[in-house]
Amino acid sequence: MSRMMQQYHDAKAQHPGMIVLFRNGDFYELxxxxxxxxxxxxxxxxxxRDGTIPMAGVPVHKLEHYLxxxxxxxxRVxxxxxxxEPDPKKKIIHREVNRIVTPGTVTDDVLLDPRAPNHLVALGVGKPGVFGLAWVDLSTGHFSAADVPAPRLSDELSRLNGSECLYAESLTALVAQAAGSYLPKSRVARPDWTFDPSTALAALKTHFQVGTLSGFGFEDEQPCLVAAGAVIIxxxxTLKASxxxxxxxxxxxxxxxxxxxxVTRRSLELTRTLRDSQRDGSLLSVLDRSVTPMGARLLHDSVLAPLTDPVAINGRLDAVEELLKDHALRRNLRDHLESCADIQRLTTRVSTAKAGPRDLSAIARTLRKLxxxxxKLAxxxxxxxxxxxxxxxxxxxxREVLDKAIEEDPPHIAKEGGVIRPGYSAELDELRALATDxxxxxxxxxxxxxxxxxxxSLKVGYNEIDGYYLEITNANETKTPPEYKHQKTLKNAKRxxxxxxxxxxxxVVTSQDKSRALELQLFLTLRDQVAAQTPRLLNTADVLAALDMLAALAELAAARxxxxxxxxxxxxxxxxxxRHPVLDQILPPGTFVPNxxxxxxxxxxxxxxxxxxxxxxxxxxxQVALITLMAHVGSFVPAKSAKIGLTDRIFTRVGASDELSRGQSTFMVEMTEAANILNNATPRSLVILDEIGRGTSTYDGVSLAWAMTEFLHGTIGCRALFATHYHELAQLASALPRxxxxxxxxxxxxxxxxxxxxxxxxxxxRSYGIHVARLAGVPEAVLARAAAVLESLEKQHELPVTAAAPDAPVKKGNVVLPPEAPRRKPKLKPQISGPSLFGEAEDAPF
Structure with missing residues (x-):
């Protein structure tokens, strides 16, 4: 094995489970x-490579794209x-892993969505039926944890939409069973010791320099603290940084x-559409009028986790109302905020020693706006x-030190020089003067x-190979002074x-090297000074994010x-x-019909x-569900007026699809979602049902819909809207008072x-299903036969009898029907006070 390949294998061994991008000249090779x-x-x-080793490579200048x-x-990479630098005298170049990038620990803007959080999550296990869940957005420093009952684990993982998940190796099977497809693509089974309660808790206490986590609102025995400690470890x-x-x-x-x-987040298309899972067309896409990435991320989180405290909700509404009425204030605030950089993520890069000169310049530019x-807020x-x-x-x-030190438009890389302003360092100015002179x-x-x-024609020139030289053309060679020492012969001249x-x-060269070295050191010192103020900068960033979100909601209310x-x-x-907040914006003005x-x-x-x-x-x-949700976010709503009772949960049961990977049919998915509602809704909940029982026989379906309606109305007593084609359910109005x-x-x-x-x-x-089928392009022969069958069913609750022989197929136009089978007139009589489903039928199956 070559020495270079030995370096590669050493790097692989030190970073198990990761792809190693191995620098070799102008390429990173795999x-x-x-x-x-x-x-x-x-x-x-x-x-x-060498005819046997599989090899592929990407250009150095396109590293970020391929990452x-x-x-x-x-x-993980x-x-x-x-x-x-390569040296002909050395047979092997020293290489080492100097950067680890994983989906949950990335902080580079080019690799992140600026308008959405990027969560690293960790799962621990507490008492039976409870998981400890912790999550951090490393790019902003937001770190949270909670103990989650097993039935709600998938909901929380879906809300967080994590990019990477950690769990103990011994819990791999349990985590897969509990979370399944809701786990991120990047799943890291960590050594069990990193999830040991004493080890994890010690890591947390050391990091926060506290003796107990009670000051943060936790009890030291909570399983979520084990997950949080595992995140810190x-x-x-991974980062080997502050x-x-x-x-x-x-x-x-x-x-x-x-x-x-x-299910509700997906059905209501809060952040992504059902059809193509894109942000455009979602509720968030039409609500978001923010002008900073910080405000956009805060709104994203607020839509997925609305408030229930009336004081907090009205606090937001008061602020939105004041910004709505004061047009000049709102416009000026948004103008100032729009020119602010994302100092949440910039500060993170500073504190982790990854910030470049332009990051510090952007922070300075933002601080000037404060x-x-x-x-304006006074x-x-x-x-x-x-x-x-x-x-x-x-x-x-x-701000003062950055304004004095950093150029307005510095280069990306500090080593290139040109970062520090003249007048900041007398020593640097002297070295630069020497180079300039x-x-x-x-x-x-x-x-x-x-x-x-x-x-x-004599000239003095410079390049990195020859250094400084005097160049004389061949025509003037005889005039060359004897003290000139020959250096190089060109085609038409000599140097x-x-x-x-x-x-x-x-x-001069020494002064340039010293100048760049000093400038780099001055930059690193400045970065450390800014990093020391991380808490203050992040507090400021949180304020700017909140202001941006409130002003954006006011701008939305004014525009719509x-x-x-x-x-x-x-x-x-x-x-x-x-009005439906999304369709009201997407459809041509004036075409949406309010209700x-x-x-x-x-x-x-x-x-x-x-x-x-x-x-x-x-x-x-x-529309009703979204208006209710927007009110709890603290947003104004698309209506002429709205009085909304405080809601603890919104449930939806809308449509269904097969989940073959879980062995679940459409009907099973539908019933699972219905069971979740029936078992967890409270009198303060809002329940949205868009069809129930359509995936089974008519009588099974209508029976289930009937019983669920009674349960939601009587046992739970919540606010509910139920859209259905089971017209028979209308009879329940005479028996159910609400x-x-x-x-x-x-x-x-x-x-x-x-x-x-x-x-x-x-x-x-009527449901007018045949008319809709015509609009969809169903063949006319099928529509005609369907109309005949429908007419017979409506008159007799029976399929029409044909004149064909009992065992022979019946052909009508291009449609072939199966032979007739003996039929019994259906009879169904629900056990409630009031009229029966199909009149006074006997032998009801209830």
């Missing part, structure tokens, strides 16, 4: 299994760098937040704006030699040097004519002329909504119908 994997993931050519591809595929091993920007561990209080399970922002009425004004630190000492010296020396030799030239060259919701303690919901939704003692708390497909039932249901029938209006014009998209009292008598 070998053996890494090369084969890289060829598939990166789409690069697979070749052979991004590997991270998004869930891989160790970059093995050349630590010295992993970061220390973690001072992780200042505290926050307890995640689910009881202070409106709970949204994974006095104007603070002045004298505000809203308590939250007053609090933000008090918390906003101007950091004048940091060197140009004048060369000009004088060249003029002097031209005069002395009489060679008008020479003199002792005076060599002496000055050494002086939103109204302030009134939050009340009673479980009511009264929305007048409500009312009134829930309360007089209006009922359970709405049964019937009507044809495509008429707008699903839109209306989601149930009301509503339908989506349509207008019939001969054989066509017009969807009015308006919700009105009463129940629909």
């Amino acid at each position: 070998f053996e299994d890494d090369a084969e994997l890289g060829s598939r993931v990166l789409g690069i050519t697979l070749t052979k 991004g591809l590997l991270l998004r595929a869930g891989h 160790a970059v093995c760098e050349q630590m010295e 992993y970061l220390q091993e 973690l001072q920007h992780i200042r505290r561990l926050r307890p995640h209080r689910s009881d202070a937040l409106l709970t949204l399970d994974e 006095p104007a922002v603070k002045a 004298g505000r009425r809203a308590p939250l704006l007053q609090d933000l004004e008090k918390r906003l630190e101007l950091c004048p000492d940091i 060197g140009k004048n010296w060369i000009a004088r020396y060249q003029a002097q030699e031209i005069t002395r030799t009489g060679i008008a 020479y040097y003199t002792p005076a030239l060599r002496e000055y060259e050494e002086k 004519n939103y109204v302030r919701p009134v939050l009340v303690d009673e479980p009511v919901l009264d929305v007048r002329d409500g 009312d939704a009134a829930f309360g003692p007089d209006d009922g708390t359970f709405w049964l909504v019937t009507g044809p497909n495509m008429a707008g039932k699903s839109t209306f249901l989601r 149930l009301r029938n509503y339908n989506v209006l349509v207008r019939e014009l001969e054989d066509e119908i017009v969807f009015l998209h308006k919700i009105a009292p009463g129940n629909a008598e």
Whole structure:
């Protein structure tokens, strides 16, 4: 094995489970299994080294691009760098891993989504049925933990959308069983000792320099602290850098937040669309008018975890209202914020010693904006704006030193020089002057030699290979003074040097080297000074994020004519002329039809909504849920008026799909989601049901829908909207006092119908499914036969009898029907007080 390949294998052995990118000249090379994997993931050519070893490579200048591809595929990467310049005298270049990049520990902007958090999560196990969950966004320092019941683990993992997950090796099977597909692509089974309670707790206490975590709101025995300690140990091993920007561990209080399970977040398309999982078209995409990445991330988190504390909600609403009414204030604040850099992530890079000159320059530029922002907040009425004004630190000492030291537009890399302003360091100025004066010296020396030799074309030049030289053309070779020493022969000229030239060259080059070395040291010292102020900078960043989110919500309300919701303690919901927040923006202006939704003692708390497909039932249901959620975020809402009772959870059961990997059919998925609602909803919950029981026989389905309606209405007593094509359920209105029938209006014009998209009292008598099938392009022969079957069913509850022989297929047009089988007239009689489902039938299967 060659010495270079031995270096590669050493790096692999020291970083198990990671892909090693091995620097070799102008390429980072991958070998053996890494090369084969890289060829598939990166789409690069697979070749052979020495004819036998699989090899692939990526150019050095495109490293960040290929790192991004590997991270998004869930891989962890160790970059093995050349630590010295190639030297012909040495047979092997010293290399070592100087950078580890994993999906959950990346801090480089180019590898991150600026408008979304990037979570590293860890799972520990407590008492049976409870998991300890901890998560950190290393790029901002936000670190949280909570004990999570096993049934809610998948919901929390879905909310966090982690990029990397840690767990103990011995728990691999248990974690896979409990979390399954909700685990991130990058899954790291860590040595069990890193999840040992005493070891993990000691790591936490050492990091935060505390004797107990009770000051953070935890009890030392909580399993989530084991997960949090495992996170700190992993970061220390992986980064080998300061973690001072992780200042505290926050307890995640689910009881202070409106709970949204994974099904609800997905069904309501809060941050991603169902169809293509893109941000565009989601609720977040239309709400987000933020002008900073910090504000965008805060809004992202707020949409996924709305508030339930009325004081906190109204605090946000007061601030949004003041910013909405004061147009000049809002505009000026947003103008200042728009020019602010992402100092959350910049400060993280500073504190982990990864920041470059432009990062410090961006921090300085942002700090210059703070006095104007603070002045705009002075004298505000809203308590939250007053609090933000008090918390906003101007950091004048940091700004002053950066303004004096860092150039306005410095280079990316400190080693290149040109980072430090003139006047900041007298020593640096002297060294630079020497280098600058060197140009004048060369000009004088060249003029002097031209005069002395009489060679008008003589010139003095410099390059890194030859150093300083005198160049004389071949035509003037005879005039060359004897003291000139020959250095190089060119095609049309010769190059020479003199002792005076060599002496000055050494002086200038030395001064340039000293200048760059001093400048680099000054930059590193400045970076350390800024890193020491990490808590103050991150506090300022949090204030700017909150201001940006509040101003963005005010801008949204102004642009879309939103109204302030009134939050009340009673479980009511009264929305007048409500609009779907996404469709209202996507559709042409004036085309969306608003609707009312009134829930309360007089209006009922359970709405049964019937009507044809495509008429707008699903839109209306989601609209009510989204307006409720927006109010709990602290946002104004798309309506003429809105009174919303405080809600603890929003549940949705909308559509379904097979989950074959779990062995679950569409109907099983539907029933699992329904069971979650029935077992966990409370009187303060809002339940959205868009069809129930459609994946089984008609009678099974209607029976289940009937029983679930009774349970939600009577046993739970929550606010609920149920869209259904089971028109028979309308009879429940006579037996259930809080149930009301509503339908989506349509207008019939001969054989066509017009969807009015308006919700009105009463129940629909038809579903118009055949009409919708015609719009979808179903063949006319099928539609005609369906119409005949429907007519017969509506008259007799039986399939039509044909004239064909009992065992022979029946052909009508191009449609072949199966032979008729003996049929019994269906009879169904639910056990409730009130009319039966199909009239006075006997032998009901209940």
